[in-house]
Amino acid sequence: MIYKLRIILDAQEDVFRDIAIESNNSMEDLHNTIAQAFGFDGTEMASFYVSDPEWSQGEEIALFDMSEDGNNVRLMNDTIIEDQIDEDNRNLIYVYDFFSMWTFYVELADTTHEREEGVNYPSLLYIHGQLPDSPPQKQFEAEELDEDLEDSDDFDLDSYDDFDFNENWN
Structure with a gap:
């Protein structure tokens, strides 16, 4: 079976690639195809994450196992695409280069x-938009909490007087 996938960069600008790949290829083959489609050299760490229709990040499928005991993570080269994506489970999150955090949404289209005659799979079908020079800035949950506390006029974290306890309670 041939899967046609759309890979969308998590950015405000529309940047995506459409690819066709055989469903019995490995997730590592998909990783290499995505890296090439976006112009990466493919040498950085990367992971796929199983996702639901709301794009919640689930189980990791890693390029390499970096765990201490060596068997806690599913690996791309051991995982077949059709075991992760089908008509009912259409979404994956792909993160390339954990220092830069290039994040992509992968959707089964x-x-x-x-098979199309004369086409070698995997195949790049369509390109839209240019990859920016640097990854889009992301705001993580902890940063959002810090901003909420900074904006709050209810109490000063540097003053014990604003908290509801006696400093010398002991």
Whole structure:
């Protein structure tokens, strides 16, 4: 079976690539295809994350196992694409280069049972937009909490007087 996937950069600008890949390829093959489609050299760490329709990040499928005991993580080269993506489970999150955090949404757009004659798979079908020079800035939950506390006029973290306890309670 041939899967047609859309890979969308998590950015305000529209940047995406459409690819076709055989469903029995490994997740590592998909990683290499995405890296090439966006112009990466493919040498950085990367992971896929199983995702639901709301794009919640689930189980990790890593390029390399970096865990201490060596068996806690599913690996891309041991995982087949069709075992992760199907008509009911259409979404994955892909993160490339953990220092830069290039984040992409991978969505199953279509499936077909027929290979196109003369097409080598995986195949880049469509390109839209240019990859920016640096990854889009992301705001993480902890940063959001810090901003909420900074904006709050209710109490000063440097003053015990604003808290509801006696400093010399002991």
